[in-house]
Amino acid sequence: MIRLIKNAEVFMPESMGTKDVLFAGSKICQIADEITIEGDVRLEVIDGQGKYLFPGFIDNHVHITGGGGEGGFCTRTPEIGLTDIIDGGITTIIGTLGTDGFGRSMSNLLGKASALEEEGITVFVNTGSYQIPVRTFTDSISNDIMFIERIVGVGEIAVSDHRSSCPAVEELEKIVSEVRVAAMLSGKIGIVNVHIGDEPEILEKIKQIASKCKAYKKHFHPTHMNRSPEVFEDGLSYLQMGGSIDFTTSTTPLFLEEGEVACADGVLRILDEKLDVTKVTLSSDGQGSLPVFDKEGNVIGIEIGRVTSLYGAVKECIEKNVPIDIAISLITSNPAAIYGLKRKGCIKEGYDADMVLVDKDTLAIDTVIAMGEILKKQGKNLKKGAFE
Structure with a gap:
């Protein structure tokens, strides 16, 4: 089947004006x-x-096999379903384990990634979880990255968080060094996805390593950098050093009330200060738990992250006058470049036919196309997951 999109205003993510886009199989063939x-x-x-x-x-940050469990076994969040992914306009996911590297495994993560790809979504994964030593699929980080094409990095490794392994600077440095060499040998970029909590050290250890060896900056991608004003400000200083950061879009009214920085406000601040916005991404933390702790560290409430929050945050950016191309780049070209995802994140000839049509007036998602397959058309989902 050859398909032709007529008379759409195309953002690649830079504006191209009104164009026709021809695609066949899984590739974009012509734009004119x-x-x-x-x-x-x-x-x-x-x-x-x-x-x-x-x-x-x-x-770039989804707990595809579920996450959480901080409130006991009954609070382990469920696996993601295809419908939520389609409703979020998401065509590529990077899966991660998270807090629970014991009851969930890399085998489980890779199996779920393969299942989602069979259903039409491109899925990469990180090896490991919060804990150090890193729990890998093979016998090492190097072998995971070198020989398993789907594995693009490590993480999320927890730092500055009461649920972390309290890693020393030397341990983190060994991890990023191993990731860098394995990535070089296999033609990948190699990312260490770092979960940043709200303990006072924040990015101190990451900055020490990046200051000692500038080459390591491109390998660290700390997430949850909008969780508090203090974390956000430290993230801006890391941007100034040349590093990259990720904001989390899943939130709750309580989190925002307690000082979490809304993604749109964070992006506007970055633009106002003329920092490098190409080093900024948004991710949903989908299917991850959103626990609330009291002052003694006890869980007193828990909610679940949603992948649909990703585009919701982008819409808020656009509504707050972030230019459309910049807002869209946060979830397209930026993560593709930072993680080294080939033929992803742009509308270009020869790239994968991953595209989303949205209504100009409402910004509502109309059509979702993943690897050339139409998953949603005129607002109606055309496909469901195997057990949905």
């Missing part, structure tokens, strides 16, 4: 002012009039 197909071919035309065409969204 006007494309005409002649002859006896099977052609499906998708009307893009009155719509923006964005690259498919990349969620």
Whole structure:
């Protein structure tokens, strides 16, 4: 089947104006002012009039096998389903374990990633969880990254958090060194995804390592950097050093009331201070737990992260006058570049046919296309997960 999107305003994520986009199989074939197909071919035309065409969204931090458990076994969050992913306009995911590296495993994570790919979503994963030593699939971080194509990094490794292994600077340095060498040998970038809690040290250990060896800066990608004003400010200082940071889009009214920085406000601050916004990403922490602790560290409440919050935060950015191309880059070209995801994050000829059509007036998602397959059309999902 050859498919043609007509008359959409295309963001690659930079604005290209009104274009036609032709795709066949899993690839984008042609982008032009006007494309005409002649002859006896099977052609499906998708009307893009009155719509923006964005690259498919990349969620770089999702607990695809579920997460949490801080409040006991009954608070282990469930695996993600395909419907939520489609509703969020997400076409590429990076899966991670998180707090529970004991009851959940890398085998479980890789199996779920394969299942989601069979259903039409591109999935990469990080090896390990909060804990150090890193719990790998093979016998080492190096072998995981070098020989398992789907594994793009390590993490999320917990730092500055009461649930972490309290890693020493030397332990973190050994991890990033191993990731760097394995990535170089396998043609990957190699990311250490770092969970940042709200303990006072925040990014101190990461900054020490990045200051000692500048080459390591591109390998650390700390997340939850909007969880408090103090964490946010430390994230800005890391941006000034040339590092990259990630904001979490899943939140609760209580978190915001207690000082969490809304993603849109954080992005506006970065633009106002003329920091490098290409080093900033948004991720949902989907299916992760959102626990509330009292002053003694006891769990007093828990909610669940949602992947649909990812585009919700982007819409809020646009509504607060963040330029559309910058807002979209936070979940497309930026994570693709930081993680080294080839043929992802842009609408270009030869790239994977991952695209999202949204209504210009409401910004509502109309159509979702992943690897050339239409998963949602005119607001209606065309596919469900195996057990949904």
